[in-house]
Amino acid sequence: MSDPSRHHYIPAFYLRQWATNGFLCEMRKIRGKIVVHSKSPDGTGWKKDLYKVEGVAPEFTQHFERVFMHMVDSGAAKAMRSFIGGNIDVPVTDRDAWIRFLLSLLFRNPEAVAEITGQVLTLYRESVQRLRENYDELRPP
Template identity: 35%
Template sequence: MLQINAAELVIGAAAGKGEKHHYIPSLYTRAWAGADGRLCEYARPYREVKPQWKHPDATGYVRGLYTVPRNDPTVSEYIERQFFKVTDDQAAPVLQRMRAGEQINWDSQCRSAWSRFVISLMLRNPEYVARMAAEVLGFFDPNNEEAEKRYQEIRRQDDPETYAEHIARSTFHPAGRASALAMQKVIDSPLMGGRLNQMRWAVVTFMNERFPLLTSDRPIIMTNGLMKPTDHLSIPIGPRMLFIATNNEETENMIRSMNPRTLMEQVNDRVASQARRYVYGLGNKQLRFIENRLGRKWPSTPLETSVPA
């Protein structure tokens, strides 16, 4: 049997090559950029956290992260050039209006655009892509006995004798497409999107607190689920603005009634502790705070350690 490196056949296999694929879109992090167009990126390349000034487009990406290997360019770059482009483009005006303090009529179009973007931020990171690809790969692994059995059941007389030989000769591999479709399916899940769309949405604005809100490569703050009355979700949408989704007025009022400084500290604590690689700030004055938290890798959402079935 031909030996094939199956890990090279799924989405994420081309990481490090090709186009920039932003798992933290610059349209989101741009709010933390200063007058010169740069934000402060905090990272821990070794032992110490290092702040660096970067343009939003120069951080929060992995080259080739969503590329589907061994397919024509239209298919291989579909997730980045089409799926996430549409997701980000539709969310951009909604985010802009929230940041401008506009009163938004949350019709179905606006809600769907924003909830899809929020859900995408939970799932488009390199770690989730890798876990999802590994799950899908098990079904299509050319060295897997079950995959061989399925192939023999549908194999035609003029097809290669084994599944591994079939894959080796193919110009594409079904695992790549399947892992790409799995990501789209989860992000567009009616269960997840429907639940988020049914919640109460609001924006909390802060005024003159000393330290602004941070964000990171895990910007979503979420309770262990969204079904219970007190469950909620939040995401910083700017240095002094926090989007919140709650299941009832009491929970929303509870959050709004918190001391602004305490609320901001709690948000910053979670956002920094959840980060895997990057924390972002308006400036470099929160270095000590971030040093004590970056690297804890707290789960951001229940999806953090799960993969699609």
């Protein structure tokens, strides 16, 4: 299986509940004009390689999307099916999965990912610089 490059910040499982005949209405502002498209839930709410990690071994570049986000979304999809099905006795694991999903929505959008990435890079560069400046004092005998 190849690594996914479409990283959904609004997961398709979540969007499907609003689809009519399998499609959603997507509105975008392009060159100052609002353009409306009909899209499937899989075809919207994503950005190419949004969670791709650069500078690591190739087998780990998509690890966050492939492992972590998959875990978050699959657990939330299961919980959502229980909620929509009217199940009032939802297991704690499903409720936890739903909360994890809701919290992920705060941080998984392109703007938040860019901000977090910038902050992490700044911290990394500052830490490396401090280590270089203080190496002689910090290194063990």
